[in-house]
Amino acid sequence: MKRAVRIGGASGATSDRRLGFSQLVSAHPDDPVDVLIGDFMSEANMTSLAARKAEGAEGGAFEAVFVDAITPALADIAKYGIKIVVNAGGSDTQLLYETVVNVVKQQQLSLKVAWISGDEVLPALLERSKADPQAFANFYTGETLASWPFKPLYAQAYLGGLGIATALQNGADIVLCGRVSDASLIIGAAAWWHSWDRTKLPQLANALIAGHLIECSTYITGGNFSGFKELEKGGRWLDLGFPIAEIGAEGEVVITKQKGRGGIVSVETCTAQLLYEIQGPWYFNSDVTAIIDNLQFTQIGENRVSMSGVESAPPPPTTKVGITAHGGFQAEMHYFLVGLDIPAKARMFEQQVRHYLRADIPNFTLLDFQLLGTPTLNPQTQASATVTLRIVAQARSAADLAPHKFLRPIVDLVMSSYPGGTFHLDTRLGIPRPVYEYFVTKLDQTAVEHRVHMHDGRVIEVPPPSVTKIFATQQPSAPSFKVEAGAGREWGETVRAPLGLVAGGRSGDKGSDANVGFFVSSAEQYEWLRQFLSVDRMKTLLAKEYNGKEIDRFELPHIHAVHFLLHDHLDRGVSCTTTVDFLGKNVAEFIRAREVDIPRAFLRKPKDGVKL
Known part of the structure; x- marks a missing residue:
């Protein structure tokens, strides 16, 4: 049995620091990694790159910052045999491939580069929409693609990770993707390392959530962290270290980070990142569905957190598609x-x-x-x-x-x-x-022509999953805590104070929806939090920001968290929204600043992760 694979998260966005690849590979002798992933794609640059492609703009429609980031690291990548897997092709993955191949040749290296196709699906969508005007409904508005008043320029499906695994199995050193789902980078790397196939659903589900945790790079090591004040001592909020996921053959996951760099990996940072941009207890991917409401984290050492409790199910028969229009x-x-x-x-x-x-x-x-x-x-x-x-x-x-x-x-x-x-x-x-x-809908995975283009000219087909599961449109939602026998505990004297003095939080965007989750550090605080934070309470806390739309809620008892999905909270999505919080990252911070009645006992005893 192979040892656990160590996968480093070297970039979480096109706006991330461009030194992750160089830092992680140069430290390899003392802090080894087997695979480095980089996610450079988001709904914001998917739309802008799609427009560049449709308009034939000079310079291509891929994320050139990846080339800037990888170029100084290539010699060490070749020296140490580290694999690279990235989401950076945008709407021009083949041109990115040609660009990277030229850079590799200029450095006289023998690295083999592969690229993934199949995410470009506009012709298939338009053909089916013409034949069946009801075929494609918008996730958020319910309108059909046929009735959309805008002319589609480009459409991209979110691919899974098995194409990446295929490329690595066939000798690729660098795998370039146009648009796989963020966590698919890690699924593909782990599936390659451990020779998993589609039947290994529990292992794939754990890799999926490990991917969710590290694909945003330093968000899990102290970035965007409501407990950030604890990092000031010793200057730990400087030079945040990039994360590393260790994934074992049976799907065991440990999250850690670079040695000798700033930041922290704790139960609280992992909890915060788990709550980022999720939609409910079902986490969908083209390869597997992870069920996360029983997930838990355990601190097993300094900057080392293990994950357990993830359950699995087959993937849905469809995959997410984003369609861009002027x-x-x-x-x-x-x-x-x-x-x-x-x-x-x-x-x-x-x-x-x-x-x-x-x-x-x-x-x-x-x-x-x-x-x-x-x-x-x-x-x-x-x-x-x-x-x-x-x-x-x-x-x-x-x-x-x-x-x-x-x-x-x-x-x-x-x-x-x-x-x-x-x-x-x-x-x-x-x-x-x-x-x-930006129009978000679903497309049958069988309609996607998922292919791997190898360095030697071979083209390998990646078949869709043969076993899938149809899920309800509505994720499980509980408007308030479940009342048991002898329900509703009294908490004694309370103090009017900001919610953030007790609860950490994290929020983000998915199209026009915002998600927001809150977490505390003890079982006693959680019992209060889950009773306090109902859907009705969330509407009150949102105050004038509440838009009258549906709010979904679910509990994560093992990590002491409550999560909400705020439908249509962000106008029409990042590419055309008029709010300054265009990524929804400050929804949590706004609500944490709202004054509520907090049990006095919680304010006397500061807990790890949230300093009073």
Whole structure:
């Protein structure tokens, strides 16, 4: 039996630090890794790269930052025999392949490069949609693709990891993917190392969740972590170490990180990352479904956490597809308001803008006024008394948002505006930029032509799973805790304080939905949390942010967490949303700041992960 494979998460986004590959491979003699994965894809750059491809833009439609990141690491990759698996091809995986092959040749290395195809599925979608107008429904809106008022430019299916495993089994050193699901990178690496096939559902499910934990790189070692203050001592929030997942032959998982770097791997950081961007207790992938409501983490050493309790089921017969279309254009302007009477100042200026633009507003598809921040009472600095009024407009054509129809009129109002009226001198955001609509649906896996293109010209077909399971459209949801005999414990004296003094949190985006989860560090606190955090309570905590849509809830008792899915909370998704929290990452931090009645006993005893 082979030892556990050590898979390093070297990149979690196109905006991640580009030193992960070099750091991890150069440390190999003292801190070895077998495979490095890098996820450079998101819904944001899927849409922008799709538009580049459709428009034939120069330079290709792949993530060039991957080439920047991998180039200085290639010599060590070859020296130590480390495998590389990445999501970076975007809409031009073959061109990325040719680019990487040229870089490898320039360095006179013998690394074998393979690439995965099959994620580009627009022709299949359009053909079936024409024959059956009801075939494809949007996950979030329910509208059909046939009735969508936008012209699709590109469509990508989320592939599984078995193509990656096939490439590695056939000798590839570097495997380039256009769009596999984020965790498929880890599934593929582990399946190759341990020679798993599709029948190994428990092992694949554990690899899937291990992938979910490390694919966002340092999010699991202290990044985006509500307990971040504990990292300040000793400068541990500097130079956060990239994560490593150790996956055994039976699917055993241990999460750790680079030696000698900052950050931390703890039950709390793993819990936080588990709660990120999930949709409920069923975690779907093209290769397997993981069921996570009985998952638990155990601290087994310094910066070492084991995972257990993941259950498995066959994958669904379908896979997720994202379809990109031109959505029009967006422009925005920022004004600053200071001191007293902020609502009245904002009201005055909004009415002035609407009056001045009244002839052009009918051509806008959206015009929104947003106050960002609240001035400090009795401010000691002018900055602390300042808030921003953000004015956002969208229209189908750039001409409708041309500077003389949006930017210039709003600037011209400065002399007639509220006391202290001042606009931001950098007016580049006022120039219309394209935005993209994103339609999310499902496609039968049997309709996907999943192929591996090897370094020697061979093309290997990857068949879809033969055993699948149809799941209910609605994930399991419990609006409140289950009342048992003798239910509802009394918690004694309470104190009005921010929820975040007791609970950590993590939130994220999936299309227009936001997910948010909260966790505490003791069983006693969890009993309070699960009783307190009902769907109705979440609506109250959201306050004016609640949009009246459905909210799903489920409990994770073994990690002391409660999770919510907020339907349509993020407008229309990252590619065309007008909110500043376009990735939903601050939903948790907003709710943690809300004051609630907390049992006094919990505030007297600070727990690991959340410092009071």
